[in-house]
Structures are given as structure tokens and as C-alpha cells.
Amino acid sequence: MQLLPEPVRRLAAWCAVVLLVSGVVWIVARLCGQFRTAVVPVLLALLGTALLGPLHRWLMRVGVHRSLAAGITCVAVVTVVGGAVYIVVTALIDTGDQILASLKRAAKSLGRYFGAAGTSLDDLASHARELVGKFAGTAASNVISGVSVVAESLxxxxxxxxxxxxxxxxxDRAVGLLRSLAPHGGADxxxxxxxxxxxxxxGFMRGTTVIAFIDATLITVGLLVLHVPGAIGLGALVFVGAYIPYLGAFISGAVAVLVAxxxxxLVIALxxxxxxxxxxVLDGHVLQPVVQSRTVRMHPAAVLLALTAGASVAGILGMLLAVPVTAAAFGVAHELRARYGRGPQASQEP
Structure with missing residues (x-):
């Protein structure tokens, strides 16, 4: 190695580091896929704990016992999440036929506007029922598998x-356990x-929930003012899609415009x-900086890459978990850089 020039040795060292990290990440991803029934609940529980932590801490500050506060928080999350799911599902069921019919008419309109280029959209809308029937038949023939998937999800x-x-x-015990597992001198x-x-x-979970609620409310009000059919259901789609940054907003917004x-x-659609x-624009320039100003803010390119990687590993669930996991990785990187990335002069400072 000493015979090689210094730049080549540095390049070789970086290549070795990249290969080692990539191998570890690949092995971890494969293991998570094999043990998904244990890994997914842990990740979801961490997200739920991050979202519900302030409520639990508030209950403890007002004198509620730790265990009772945790139980009340869990009952609250079941009530809130159950109510939200009921509202979203009811809105989508009540307005689903209107939305689908509007999308079919929009596909036909695009077919007339763009001629042969839009014919495929018209054909897709015309044969949507046939496609659904085929998928339903496949699902019916695999009912045992479907029941097992539902049971596994529950x-x-x-x-x-x-x-x-x-x-x-x-x-509090988790912190103590973590410190006990740390190598000598590395607990802090x-x-x-x-x-x-x-x-x-x-911060990501709280901020995303607040932003999703504001976005869904504003878009729903706007669609109601414009008398767009299925505005409540479209607002529900916006709320759910907000948990998939950029991509979810694009898809839900495109559906709303097509329905209009x-x-x-054309005028109302515009x-x-x-x-x-x-x-x-309000989301990107006002809500994101204000609501998530104290959290790790990621570049859109990093978010899109994380979504792509999550989708390739675990589909829709991977897309939902990719961004918070990436946010945690960015938080770790920032902390390590703050501690060890200041150069050798930092240790000589008084």
C-alpha cells in the first residue's frame, strides 16, 4: 500500500468504508425482512411513542402514576386513531363512487383532448371494473392467504x-439499559x-400530523367552495398522503384536480x-419552517431516495417508515458531527 500515491490510498480507504457500510445495511435490511413481524411492530411503536410522548409526560406532571399515564395514553391513541380511521374510511366510502366516476370522465376527456395519446387512459377507465373483477377473483381463490395476512396485521x-x-x-429504564450497553467511556x-x-x-411525527391536518382542512374548504364532488373524501386522501412527503401530496392533489x-x-379545475x-407553497415556505423548525430537515432529494428505498424493501409500509427512519439517521449524523467532526483543534481548546 505504501507504493501507491496518497490520493489512491484515500480512495481505496473510502471504497472499503462504503462497501462495508453497504454490506451492513443490506444484511440489516434482509434481516428486517425476515423478521418483519417483530421489526414492524417495534418501528410502529417507536413512532407512536414519539407522537404520544408529550401527552404521557403531561399526565405525569399533573400527578398521574407512570403506568396509569401510559395506559390512558394508549386508550387515547386507540380512540383517536380509531375515530380518524372511521372518519377517513366513511368519507372515502361515501364519496368513493363520485370520485371514481369523476376520474373515469376525466380520463375520457383527456382521451378526447389528446387523441391517441389519451386513448390508453380512456381504455383503462373503461376496463377498470374488469380489472377489479380479476383482482377480486384472485383474492377469492386465495382467501386463506388473505385471512392470514389480515390476522398477521392485527x-x-x-x-x-x-x-x-x-x-x-x-x-427511564431504557436510558439506563442503553448506558449499560455502551462501551467504556461512551455512555454519554x-x-x-x-x-x-x-x-x-x-419532531417529524408531530410536525407531519399538524401539517397534514392543516393541509387537508385547507384543501377540503377550497374544494367545498368550488363545489367539487367528494371534497371530504379528497381531503381525507390529502391527510393520509401527507405522511408520504412530496409523493403523497402530488398524488392526492392530482386526483382532486382530475375530479374537478x-x-x-376546465376553469374550476384550474x-x-x-x-x-x-x-x-404555504406548506413548504411557512408550515415546514415554523412547525418543524427544531427538527432535522432533509433535502427533498434525500426524502425521495428514502421513499424509493423504502418502497423497494417493504412496499407502502416501507414508504411510510422510510422518512422517519431517515430522519433518525440524520439526527445521529448531526450529533456525531457535532461531537467528533470539529477537527483535532477542538480537543486542544480550554
Missing amino acids: AMAVLALLLVFFFLRDS ALEATARRAFQAVE LADRG WALGVVVAVQ
Whole structure:
């Protein structure tokens, strides 16, 4: 190695580091895929704990016992999440036929506007029922598999809820356990890194929920003013899609514009597009800096790469988990850079 020039040795060292890190990441991803029934509930429980931590801490400050506070928090999350799911599902069921019919008419309109280029959209809309029938037949022939998937999902949801309870109740013990596992002299650094990662996830979850609610409310009000059919259901789609940054907002906004185009014409569709764009501008320039100003803010390119990687590993669930996991990784990187990236002169400072 000494015979090689210094730049070549540095390049070789960096290549070795990249290969080692890539190999570790690949092995971890494969192991997570093999043990997904245990890994997914833990990740969901961590997200739930990050979102519900402030409520649990408030209950403890007002004198509620730690275990009782954790139980009340879990009951609250079941009530809130159950109510939100009921509202979203009811809105989508009530307005689903209107939305689908409007999308079909929009596809036909695009087919007339663009000729042969839009024929495929028209054909897709015309044969949507046939495609759904084929998928339904496949699902019916594999009913046992479908029941097992539903049972597995319910089991993971129950396990995640139980883990949320224990994570909330035993958070102080977790810190002690983490410090006991740290190598000699590294307990403080490990605790600070773990806290920074959790704070990043906590800020992301709280901020995303607040922003999703504001975006969905504003877009729903705008669509109601424009008399776009299915406005409540479209607002529900916006709320759910907000947890998949950029991609979710693009898809839900495109659906809203297409529905407006089919039922209200080009002028109203342009107004609906203006509403969606205005809300996204408000999101990017006001809500994101204000609501998530204390969290790790990632570049859009990093978010899109994380979404792509999550989708390739675990589909839609991977897309939902990719961004908070990446936020935690960014938090760890920032903490390590703050501690060890200041150069050798930092250790000589008084």
C-alpha cells in the first residue's frame, strides 16, 4: 500500500468504508425482512411513542402514576386513531363512487383532448371494473392467504400497541439499559446520540400530523367552495398522503384536480389546481419552517431516495417508515458531527 500515491490510498480507504457500510445495511435490511413481524411492530411503536410522548409526560406532571399515564395514553391513541380511521374510511366510502366516476370522465376527456395519446387512459377507465373483477377473483381463490395476512396485521397492530405502553412506561429504564450497553467511556455519547435520533423522529411525527391536518382542512374548504364532488373524501386522501412527503401530496392533489376537471370543467379545475398549489407553497415556505423548525430537515432529494428505498424493501409500509427512519439517521449524523467532526483543534481548546 505504501507504493501507491496518497490520493489512491484515500480512495481505496473510502471504497472499503462504503462497501462495508453497504454490506451492513443490506444484511440489516434482509434481516428486517425476515423478521418483519417483530421489526414492524417495534418501528410502529417507536413512532407512536414519539407522537404520544408529550401527552404521557403531561399526565405525569399533573400527578398521574407512570403506568396509569401510559395506559390512558394508549386508550387515547386507540380512540383517536380509531375515530380518524372511521372518519377517513366513511368519507372515502361515501364519496368513493363520485370520485371514481369523476376520474373515469376525466380520463375520457383527456382521451378526447389528446387523441391517441389519451386513448390508453380512456381504455383503462373503461376496463377498470374488469380489472377489479380479476383482482377480486384472485383474492377469492386465495382467501386463506388473505385471512392470514389480515390476522398477521392485527397481531402486529396489537403488539405495537402493547410496545407503546411499555416504551412509555419504562422510558427511564431504557436510558439506563442503553448506558449499560455502551462501551467504556461512551455512555454519554451513546445516550446523546439516541436522544437526538428520537427527538428527530418525535419532531417529524408531530410536525407531519399538524401539517397534514392543516393541509387537508385547507384543501377540503377550497374544494367545498368550488363545489367539487367528494371534497371530504379528497381531503381525507390529502391527510393520509401527507405522511408520504412530496409523493403523497402530488398524488392526492392530482386526483382532486382530475375530479374537478371531470365534474366542473376546465376553469374550476384550474381553480382547484391553484388551491392545491397554494396550500403546497404555504406548506413548504411557512408550515415546514415554523412547525418543524427544531427538527432535522432533509433535502427533498434525500426524502425521495428514502421513499424509493423504502418502497423497494417493504412496499407502502416501507414508504411510510422510510422518512422517519431517515430522519433518525440524520439526527445521529448531526450529533456525531457535532461531537467528533470539529477537527483535532477542538480537543486542544480550554
